[in-house]
Amino acid sequence: LKKMSLSSSWYLKKLPDLSNATNLEELDLRACQNLVELPSSFSYLHKLKYLNMMGCRRLKEVPTHINLKSLELVNMYGCSRLKSFPDISTNISSLDISYTDVEELPESMTMWSRLRTLEIYKSRNLKIVTHVPINLTYLDLSETRIEKIPDDIKNVHGLQILFLGGCRKLASLPELPGSL
Known part of the structure; x- marks a missing residue:
């Protein structure tokens, strides 16, 4: 599995364990309005390059102590309850945390x-x-x-x-x- 889109899954509250999705490169969670948190198994997504969480309004935090070495593009525009953005990768080239509580x-x-x-x-x-x-x-x-x-x-x-x-x-x- 290289790409996964769950965009506009309005009733999705949490993601499953992703520790076996080690080849995932793109994850689109755009407009998953009820998603509250990301699982700690996010740390297994070493090939993840693109993470779109635009409009995940109830997301409060991103797991800390994960190092996603391949992550380049992160869009968290409109994650209005997000108070902090941890150090999840040193390779990010584009970061959008507009309309957040950071x-x-x-x-x-x-x-x-x-x-x-x-x-x-x-x-x-x-x-x-x-x-x-x-x-x-x-x-x-x-x-x-x-x-x-x-x-x-x-x-x-x-x-x-x-x-x-x-x-x-x-x-x-x-x-x-x-x-x-």
Whole structure:
């Protein structure tokens, strides 16, 4: 099994044990509105590249201490009860955690050398961003409660797009990279 889509399975509350799905590369759980948690057997999905959980409104947490080495694309847009996003892979190139309750980003995110796109639009509980991943090309922090952009943003030389609209608590901007 390489691809599995359970999208719009509105009444699905939990996933089965996935420890035997070791060849799974794509998992689409989009709009599984009643899904509350991911099983700890997620740690067996070493070949998983694409995880789409957009609109899983009741999802509260993602298992910690899993290292999905192949994971590249993660979409958790609209997981409105998700309060934290753990360090589940250092190989993610695109992460969308817009419309979530995420309060802070994992510190290890600065070491995610492949991360190019980071979207946190309308994550209204996000107040602090301590570091900006160095290889970002696209960063959307619009309508968050951040008060400050980290000074190290000036070192993100490939940053081409920066959205900060509606950041009402943002008082000042640091020096920005010349790529903008």
